[in-house]
Each structure stands twice: as structure tokens, then as C-alpha cells.
Amino acid sequence: xxxxxxxxxxxxxxxxxxxxxxxxxxxxxxxxxxxxxxxxxxxxxxxxxxxxxxxxxxxxxxxxxxxxxxxxxxxxxxxxxxxxxxxxxxxxxxxxxxxxxxxxxxxxxxxxxxxxxxxxxxxxxxxxxxxxxxxxxxxxxxxxxxxxxxxxxxxxxxxxxxxxxxxxxxxxxxxxxxxxxxxxxxxxxxxxxxxxxxxxxxxxxxxxxxxxxxxxxxxxxxxxxxxxxxxxxxxxxxxxxxxxxxxxxxxxxxxxxxxxxxxxxxxxxxxxxxxx
Amino acid sequence: xxxxxxxxxxxxxxxxxxxxxxxxxxxxxxxxxxxxxxxxxxxxxxxxxxxxxxxxxxxxxxxxxxxxxxxxxxxxxxxxxxxxxxxxxxxxxxxxxxxxxxxxxxxxxxxxxxxxxxxxxxxxxxxxxxxxxxxxxxxxxxxxxxxxxxxxxxxxxxxxxxxxxxxxxxxxxxxxxxxxxxxxxxxxxxxxxxxxxxxxxxxxxxxxxxxxxxxxxxxxxxxxxxxxxxxxxxxxxxxxxxxxxxxxxxxxxxxxxxxxxxxxxxxxxxxxxxxxxxxxxxxxxxxxxxxxxxxxxxxxxxxxxxxxxxxxxxxxxxxxxxxxxxxxxxxxxx
Numbered sequence: 001x002x003x004x005x006x007x008x009x010x011x012x013x014x015x016x017x018x019x020x021x022x023x024x025x026x027x028x029x030x031x032x033x034x035x036x037x038x039x040x041x042x043x044x045x046x047x048x049x050x051x052x053x054x055x056x057x058x059x060x061x062x063x064x065x066x067x068x069x070x071x072x073x074x075x076x077x078x079x080x081x082x083x084x085x086x087x088x089x090x091x092x093x094x095x096x097x098x099x100x101x102x103x104x105x106x107x108x109x110x111x112x113x114x115x116x117x118x119x120x121x122x123x124x125x126x127x128x129x130x131x132x133x134x135x136x137x138x139x140x141x142x143x144x145x146x147x148x149x150x151x152x153x154x155x156x157x158x159x160x161x162x163x164x165x166x167x168x169x170x171x172x173x174x175x176x177x178x179x180x181x182x183x184x185x186x187x188x189x190x191x192x193x194x195x196x197x198x199x200x201x202x203x204x205x206x207x208x209x210x211x212x213x214x215x216x217x218x219x220x221x222x223x224x225x226x227x228x229x230x231x232x233x234x235x236x237x238x239x240x241x242x243x244x245x246x247x248x249x250x251x252x253x254x255x256x257x258x259x260x261x262x263x264x265x266x267x268x269x270x271x272x273x274x275x276x
Numbered sequence: 277x278x279x280x281x282x283x284x285x286x287x288x289x290x291x292x293x294x295x296x297x298x299x300x301x302x303x304x305x306x307x308x309x310x311x312x313x314x315x316x317x318x319x320x321x322x323x324x325x326x327x328x329x330x331x332x333x334x335x336x337x338x339x340x341x342x343x344x345x346x347x348x349x350x351x352x353x354x355x356x357x358x359x360x361x362x363x364x365x366x367x368x369x370x371x372x373x374x375x376x377x378x379x380x381x382x383x384x385x386x387x388x389x390x391x392x393x394x395x396x397x398x399x400x401x402x403x404x405x406x407x408x409x410x411x412x413x414x415x416x417x418x419x420x421x422x423x424x425x426x427x428x429x430x431x432x433x434x435x436x437x438x439x440x441x442x443x444x445x446x447x448x449x450x451x452x453x454x455x456x457x458x459x460x461x462x463x464x465x466x467x468x469x470x471x472x473x474x475x476x477x478x479x480x481x482x483x484x485x486x487x488x489x490x491x492x493x494x495x496x497x498x499x500x501x502x503x504x505x506x507x508x509x510x511x512x513x514x515x516x517x518x519x520x521x522x523x524x525x526x527x528x529x530x531x532x533x534x535x536x537x538x539x540x541x542x543x544x545x546x547x548x549x550x551x552x553x554x555x556x557x558x559x560x561x562x563x564x565x566x567x568x569x570x571x572x573x574x575x576x577x578x579x580x581x582x583x584x585x586x587x588x589x590x591x592x593x594x595x596x597x598x599x600x601x602x603x604x605x606x607x608x609x610x
Contacts, residue, residue, distance in 0.1 A: 062575065066597035070605060072574040117573055153439060159483045159517055159606075161428075166609070175571035185571070189608065199435060208435070237605065241573065 036095040037127065044091065044101060045139060050131065053140035055079075057087070059130045061144040068151030070235045071122045075130045077114035081107065087114035089133040094233055096126035098152055098198060103230025105240075110225050112183030113243040119235040121151035121196065152232065153198045163236075166191040168264040170254055175241070177273045183243045188218060188226075190256050190264065196232040210259060213238050217255045220244060220270075225252075246270045327353055329384050332543045333497040333535065335361040335474070337388065339372075339381065341540055343510050343590050346373060346404060348448035353377055355404040355539055356503075359385055360494055362471020365394035369492055369501055370539075371408030373444055374454045378408025395469055397478065398425040398459060399503030399539065400486045401432035402515070403440035409457040416457055424469075425459030426480045426488035433458045463490055481505065484521035485513070485539075498534030508541025508549040511556075511589035514602040518561050519610075525554045556585045564603040565610075574604050 041050070060074040077087055086109050092102035107114040114132075122128070129143040168191065175185040190213060197210025216228040216238070226242050244252070253267040329337045338358040346352040352373035359368045359381065366385055371378040385393060393415065398406035406425075415421040437456045444451050461467075463480040470476075477493040485504045492501040504513070505524060514521065528536075528550060535545045544550075563584055567577040578600045586592050 060575070062578075066578065067601045070574070070601055072601075074573070074575070119574070150439070159487045159520075161487070162483070162517075171609070173571075191609065199439075237609075239608075 036100065037129075040093060040095065040100050044093070045131070048139055050139040050141045053130070053132060053142040056134070056140040057090075057130055057132045057142055059128070059142045059144050061128050061146050063145070063147060065122060065146060065148030065151075068122050068148035069154040070119050071146065071148055071151065072117065072119050073128060073130075074117040074241075075115060075132075077132075079134075081109045081111050081114050083109045086111075086135050087132045088135045090114065090116060091131045091133075092118075092120065092233075093129040093131065094120060094122060094126055095129070096124040097121070097233050098123060098196075099231045099233055101231055102233040103228055106224070106227035106229075107242075108223070108225055110220065110223060110245055111243050112245040115243060117241040119239055120233050121154070121235055122146055122148035123152040124149050152196045163191070163193055168192070168256075168262065170256070170264060170266045172252055172254065172266075172268040174271060178246055178271065179273055180247050181245055183245055185241060185243055186252070187239060187241045188216070188254060189237060189239045190216070190254070191237050192256075192258060194232065194234055194236040194238065198232070213256060213258050215255075215257045216240070218242075219253045219255075220246070221250045222253075246272060248272055327351075327380075329358065329388075332537065333494075333499050336494060336497060336499055336537075337361070337384065338537060338543065339384070340542070341372075341404065343540065345591065345594060346447060348450070351376065352404065352444065352447055352451070355402075356537060356541075357381060357405070357408070358501075358537070359393075360471065360474070360476065360492075361385075361389050361391065362474035363391075364470075364472025365391050367395040367397060367469065367471055367476060367492070368393055368412070369397050370399050370405045370503065371396065371411065373404045373407050374451045375408060375410040376450065378411025381408065382411050391472075393421050394471065395422045395424050395461075397490065397492060398423075398429060399491070399501070400426065400489050401429055401436055401440075402486065402504065403444055405503065405539065406433075407440065407444060407454055407456050410453065410455045413455070413457060422461040422469075423457055423459045424461045424463065424467075424478065424490075426490045427462040427464050428480075428488040429490075430458040430462070432486065432488045481524050482520055483516040484524040486516045489516070489524075493533070498532075499537060500528070500531065500533040500535070501537040502528065502539070503537075504539030506536055506538035506544075506549050507553060508538040508544060509590050510540040511585070511592050511595045512553050512599075513595055514557075514560075514599045517606055518557055518564075518599075518603045519606065522554065522557050522561065525550060525557070529554070552588065556588065559584055560599060560603050561607065564600060564607050568604065568608050574601055577604055 056078055058076045065071040087107050089104055089106055091104045093100050102120050125147050127143045128146050129141055131139055131141045133139055171189040173187040175187060178184040192213050194212040195208050195210055199208045210232060212232050218226040225244050250270045251267045256264045327339050329339045332338050338356055341354040341356050342350050344350050344354060346354055357370040357372045359366050371381060396412050412421055416423045433456055444454050463478045465480055467478045468475055475495055479491045481489045489505055535543050537543050538549055563581045564577060567580055578597050581600050
């Protein structure tokens with residue numbers, strides 16, 4: 001046991017030395033690549049093994065973001081959601097963000113496909129990581145490098161009056177045709193400024209307090225189909241695209257809570273193509 | 277020639293001694309002087325100070341911004357700024373990105389007239405338009421100059437001011453003393469000010485380019501200073517609402533004015549600038565609405581509309597993709 005830890009320490013030191021040497025040559029590359037992640041990994045996953053996620057999930061991010069406060073990212077599941085084995089959790093991490101963990105999504109076999117699209121804030125050139133946890137407890141990771149900066153401290157909102165009047169409003173959009181029992185895509189949106197707590201009011205010299213969506217629970221006829229437990233890296237007006245296998249006469253329900261302990265709920269009747 | 281893209285070497289400036297020199301020569305001369313005395317002034321400061329003012333109508337002076345991205349080299353002087361001279365006093369319309377630009381504007385006013393500045397008007401929150409107010413800080417502080425803006429400008433500056441200052445100061449250490457001063461004379465809908473036999477109509481618009489756009493209309497010459505409600509040459513930036521902006525453009529199109537002063541690019545005496553902008557914004561809204569209806573996500577929509585308007589605008593690649601994202605996140609809530 002002691003020998004093992006010594007060996008690990010030795011390995012870590014070798015690694016740190018390598019990083020230091022690399023850092024001398026490529027300071028930004030080395031920093032972006034490993035410094036932050038080493039700490040985040042330890043804090044979020046401890047010493048659990050994380051396997052290469054190729055073949056399990058694929059991550060799509062823009063190489064250079066158009067708007068650092070709204071960076072669209074998509075995770076595509078490459079394995080089916082069967083009751084025997086399925087993607088149960090998906091954690092999104094932005095290494096260089098002040099709060100690197102965007103949040104964790106929970107999936108279920110009822111999704112059919114555990115793919116997901118959302119929008120995040122990116123504060124500095126960074127790796128973005130998606131870590132999937134399969135129902136057997138194994139972790140798989142993929143990562144992309146994204147060029148964007150200032151997304152967390154960026155000024156909030158383009159149109160305040162509208163944004164605040166709309167706070168808590170929700171939408172559930174069915175994307176494409178929905179057929180009974182077939183995985184179908186939906187977009188859930190909730191209007192919320194998602195203040196990061198990193199924006200200041202220069203007139204009062206006060207920080208605008210953090211006020212953001214903390215949890216989202218989506219269910220179909222009482223059975224959970226998507227959960228989210230998150231932090232300030234989610235863009236304002238959080239939006240999530242996901243899949244679900246609908247049945248005739250079912251209802252989708254959303255329940256959202258934020259850090260101010262507001263909560264919002266709404267239900268939508270599922271509309272299927274005739275004859276499906 | 278449509279686009280205001282004057283070759284810099286050809287830009288003729290009238291020097292105080294009445295000689296005519298190119299701007300490049302002026303810059304070289306000043307830089308040599310500065311170098312001789314080892315003054316800590318870079319070309320960034322000089323570039324902004326050296327841009328000329330043009331009298332585009334009786335008593336209305338405009339310093340055209342360069343149709344470039346902000347940089348230390350161009351002094352971040354990218355927006356149109358200027359002033360209007362009445363029989364009693366002068367109104368400043370926008371002060372640029374830095375205290376230096378504000379100071380150059382102030383010096384030009386003093387060269388043109390001995391009438392005092394009575395108003396400093398900010399057309400909206402953006403950093404290239406109202407961050408030269410520091411040059412008028414003393415007069416504003418003493419209450420000799422009214423600091424005017426849209427009623428939503430103080431909040432917008434509160435939320436964005438610090439972020440913009442960081443960006444400005446990151447360009448050059450020369451800009452370290454740049455600051456912003458939130459307006460205290462607020463325009464709710466329409467306010468008329470009088471500069472002495474010269475009445476200016478200040479109009480606060482609903483959300484369009486930003487949520488705090490203010491225009492200035494001079495009845496005497498029929499000049500409407502729209503600032504960034506109109507972009508000429510340079511691609512319009514959506515930082516408010518594409519739908520709101522199109523409504524405002526419809527209103528502007530119905531107004532009977534002799535000329536408009538856009539926030540970027542040349543003065544226009546026809547409806548060309550307005551129509552060109554309206555065409556782009558309308559096509560963008562239509563394209564994004566269709567994409568949303570078809571279920572496309574943001575990335576797919578950006579890809580589909582990647583070339584919409586390309587060829588019509590300067591700095592297209594720097595702004596268009598972001599406009600698509602802005603329109604998408606607005607229109608998906610329709």
C-alpha cells in the first residue's frame with residue numbers, strides 16, 4: 001500500500017516535472033491542458049478510473065465561439081440506452097471557468113438516446129470535457145479545446161425589461177415528427193438571467209449577486225426522463241435538447257428551481273403523428 | 277464610393293498652421309517629436325488625436341471612425357463622434373473609446389468656436405462611443421455640462437462599464453486613465469434641447485441595436501444623427517433585438533430628413549444605408565426563424581446562414597456569426 005502510494009507520488013512528480021518543462025516551452029498549452037484538470041478531476045471524480053470516451057460519446061463544440069456567453073455544445077451518445085446498460089449521468093466541465101463544473105445531467109433508459117445539446121459560458125481558452133457515467137458505474141471522457149473568453153463576467157442580457165418580465169417562463173418544443181415508442185427530440189427552455197455573480201454594477205460598485213437555475217427535473221407521466229443539477233457556467237435562459245420515447249396521451253412536466261429558491265412548474269401534452 | 281474606406285495615406289488633414297499634409301506625415305512628425313523628448317506617448321494616442329473632423333452640414337462636425345477592429349495602432353477610434361454648434365453653446369455627440377479621443381474632440385471644438393459645451397450626449401452604452409467622457413469630467417462634475425443619455429443607459433453602463441474598461445485598457449497602457457461617467461440627464465422618450473437658435477430633438481428608442489439607443493435630430497439642417505441605429509459599410513452588430521431594430525428602421529424610413537449620420541461609415545443623403553441594413557437584418561431574421569421552425573440548433577443555423585450578406589459588409593467574419601447567435605436566442609422565444 002505504502003509502496004503503491006510512493007510509486008504514485010513518484011509518477012505524479014515525474015508528471016509535474018514534465019508539465020513544468022513543457023510549460024517552459026509552451027506555457028499556455030501546458031496550463032490549459034493539465035493544471036486545472038488535475039485539481040478538478042480529483043475534486044469531482046476522486047481516483048476513479050476515467051476511460052477514453054471514444055465510441056461511447058462524441059462531443060461537438062465550436063473551435064472558436066461566436067459569443068463566449070452562449071457557446072453551443074452537443075454530446076452525442078454512441079451506445080443505445082438499454083435497461084441492461086445505459087448512460088446514467090453526463091457531467092460537463094470547462095477547465096478554465098471559475099466554476100468549472102457546468103453541471104450533471106441524469107439520463108434514463110426511457111430516453112432511447114442519451115444525446116444532449118446545451119449552451120454554456122466560457123471564460124478563457126479552455127478544454128471542455130464531457131464525462132459519461134454508464135449504469136455499471138464506469139466513466140468515459142471526451143474533450144475539445146475551445147477558443148472563447150469573458151463569457152462568465154460578460155455583461156448579462158441584451159434586453160433587461162423583457163428578460164425580467166419573462167423570468168421563469170418555460171417552453172417545451174417538439175423537434176421533428178414524434179412517433180410512439182421512437183426516440184424523439186425535444187428542446188426544453190427556461191427564461192432566467194442566470195446571473196453568474198461575477199458581473200458588477202459599476203455605478204453602485206456592488207457585485208450583482210449570483211442568481212441561477214440550480215435544478216431541472218423533466219418527467220414523462222411521473223417518470224423522470226432528464227435531470228440537471230448545475231452551476232453558473234450554464235448560459236442565461238438555459239436550453240437543453242434531449243431525447244425521449246413518447247407514448248400516446250403522455251404529458252411532459254418540468255420542475256425548475258433556482259438559487260433564490262424560486263420554483264417553476266409546467267406540463268405539456270405530447271403530440272404524436274397521426275397513426276403512430 | 278459607398279464605403280468609407282479612405283486610404284490612410286491619402287487622408288488630407290488641415291493643420292493648425294493652414295498647411296496640408298497627409299495624416300501619415302503628421303503622425304511621423306509628431307512621433308519624431310515625442311521620440312526626441314522621450315515622452316511616454318505611443319502612436320496609439322497620436323493616431324486617434326490626428327483623425328480629422330469634417331463639417332458635414334452647417335455647424336455639424338463629424339470625426340469618422342476607422343472601419344477597423346479596435347487596436348492600439350488605430351487608437352480604438354472606430355466610431356463616428358462629433359459635435360453640433362449653436363448660437364449659445366455646443367452639444368457633443370459621443371466621445372469615442374478613450375479619454376484621448378474625448379480630449380481631441382474637445383480641442384477641435386475649441387479650435388472651431390469659443391462657445392462653451394453645454395451637453396455631452398451618449399448615443400448608447402458601447403465602448404467605442406461613450407468612453408471618452410473623461411475629457412469632460414470636470415465640467416460635468418461642476419454641473420456646467422449636462423451629461424445626457426437614454427434612461428436605460430445608467431443601468432447598462434453599470435453592468436457593462438467595468439467589462440468594457442478592461443477591454444479598452446488591455447489595448448494599450450496609454451488608455452489607463454479612460455473612464456466612463458453615467459448620464460444624469462435622462463431621456464425617457466423625447467427631449468428637446470436648445471443650443472441657442474438651434475433645437476435638437478433627442479429620442480430614446482425601444483430596444484434595437486442595444487436597449488439604450490438615443491438619436492439626435494437637428495431641425496435646422498434636417499440632419500438625423502442615428503449613431504449605431506445605422507451602420508454604413510461596417511456590418512451592423514445586434515446587441516439588442518433584431519425584431520426591435522427592424523421596427524425602429526421602419527420608423528426611421530418614414531422620417532423626412534436631409535441626411536443621416538450613422539454610427540460607423542459615411543453620412544448618407546439617400547435611403548441607401550438604411551435599406552441595406554434593413555435588407556440584412558430582415559434576411560437574417562427570416563433565415564433564423566425558418567431554421568428554428570425546422571428544428572435546427574444554433575450551430576447548424578450558424579452554418580446554414582454563414583454567407584448571408586457576405587460581400588455586402590466590412591468586418592463580416594468578425595460579427596456575422598455572433599449576429600446569428602443573437603438572433604437565434606431572441607427569436608426562439610417568439
